[in-house]
Amino acid sequence: MLIALGIATLSLAGCGRGTDPGTTSGTSGAQAVIDDKPATGTVELWAAGGDGEKLPEMFEKFKAENPDVTINMTQIPEADFLAKMSAALSAGQVPDLVYLFTEFTPTLLATGQFSPVPDGLVDGSKFFDFAWNTTKVEGTAYGVPWYTYGRMLYYRADHAKAAGVTPPTSWSELKPFLKGMQAQGIKKPLKLATTPFDAYTAMEFDWFAHQNGGGLISDDLSTWTIDSPQNIEALEFYSSLVTEGYADVDQGSQLDLTARFTTDNVAAAVIGPWFRGWLLDAQGEQWVNENLGVTALTTGNSGDKAAMVGGGNWAVPKEAKNPDAAWKFARWMAQPEQQVEWKKVFGNLPAVTAAWDDPAIAGDENLTPIREALEVGITIPLVANWNEVGLVIGTQIERVERGQATAEQALKEAQTQAVKIGVGS
Structure with missing residues (x-):
């Protein structure tokens, strides 16, 4: 062939x-x-x-x-x-x-x-x-x-065990878990999809928005709903993971994550199931079985459930x-x-x-x-102009995480630009 x-x-x-x-x-x-x-x-x-x-x-x-x-x-x-x-x-x-x-x-x-x-x-x-x-x-x-x-939270199980913390499945459990990782000497243990700030960042944020009863677009896919109160509250929590020091605003790409994860630079990362394969290739089955854990972070403070797929x-x-x-x-x-x-x-x-x-x-x-x-x-908004609008949202999220705007200011600006762009046909 x-x-x-x-x-x-x-x-x-x-x-x-x-x-x-x-x-x-x-x-x-x-x-x-x-x-x-x-x-x-x-x-x-x-x-x-x-x-x-x-x-x-x-x-x-x-x-x-x-x-x-x-x-x-x-x-x-x-x-x-x-x-x-x-x-x-x-x-x-x-x-x-x-x-x-x-x-x-x-x-x-x-x-x-x-x-x-x-x-x-x-x-x-x-x-x-x-x-x-x-x-x-x-x-x-x-x-x-x-x-x-499904993009899950993969974490260093050995550090979690040493810290005595339980893998988180909700917002209320996430920060205590990360504090436990910090106690193991990992200064900023969490890796999010925030570098570069683009449509993938927006996709990850949409996951948090749905967990808070929100979402970036109406159910009939006709209207952007980016600056809803639920979304603003979700972005306040999401960005706090950076502004409160649990994640670095300049986090690098997935390409160097394996090395950072195995050298105690990162202890938890939101990523897909291929990550386990990367670690198996790099470290072998014994290391993975002893050190890797995975949990579904699916629940917001209001009890709404969503996962990024x-x-x-x-x-x-x-x-x-x-x-x-x-x-x-x-x-x-x-x-x-x-x-x-x-x-x-x-x-x-x-x-x-x-x-x-x-x-x-x-x-x-x-x-x-x-x-x-x-x-x-939940998937991305299934509309033609998603990639363009997603980039706008990702750019605005960067402003929040760098302290240049509040969550409300950023999402209102994103909403204004998204309305001009439209959903596409």
Whole structure:
């Protein structure tokens, strides 16, 4: 099998392809029903982020069942993916298959340049509700959920035990827990998603907002609600984690977190399940079993529960040359056994609920709090202009954490800018 790994810079003329008039591209609506015959031909796939590095292992398994298919994969840096994909769609020079992070999905689906999921390809009720909903535009699914995750609080269990503190599940328990970590000599023990201050910061804050009965957008996704009293109160608590010295305002990225976590620079971090895999690679199973703990921080002071979740979806552009094989690969990746295999390969968790019954997952006590969190999961606002508005919110949160504005001032400014930007269409 040929697996073509792309380079960091992508030439649309070289890697994308225009529409062949002799092929079916799904431009007139839903694709025809996808049969059960083996996939054939060449699939051009674009992949972003670290997932792409491990995907060839799944290609080999798919190839064993579909010997006449070839998958050429082009890797694109995550930071460049949204811009490059948008440009490719505008130029009509697209791959056959892409996977879209939850954070990118609303913006890209709003272009109208992706095909609906063919009738009968998958059963939407088999996925977590929030995962299936991220693929929809006005009730129609345009993607197949691939994996999901919950961002949990991973912590140094050895330090927690030495300090005699209980892993927190609520706001009221969080600061006492962090004080215990400080007593172990870790000056600013908490790592949040605040550097750089962007849409990921806003996504993390939205988690706290929901735990306080708030949220950044109305239930019908028509109106920004950024400066609500509940959100202001939530930002006061969220930013206090920095202003009161539990977390550093300049925290660095996830890329250096493993080293900081294992050298007593950070003792607790909000991150996804891949973090355990990073630590296993760096320190080995014994160190992880002795020193790593995980808890679901799901409950606000009012008792409202929410967890920050996300994932990835497979999507097929309308101008794809081989949509049949592309959809077949997406369907195959949604099978419970492949969902479990991907968890083993990369560490991301199944979007298909039945896969959680597999002994490899059901028997792992480290996944229990994550499974519970997925039941109260909230995603980003599923509107086209989220990335732009999220950046505005992240920038305003930085002002609060640096002492340049109050929570109320910052969110009122964010609301003003968000209203001007709108939700998109």
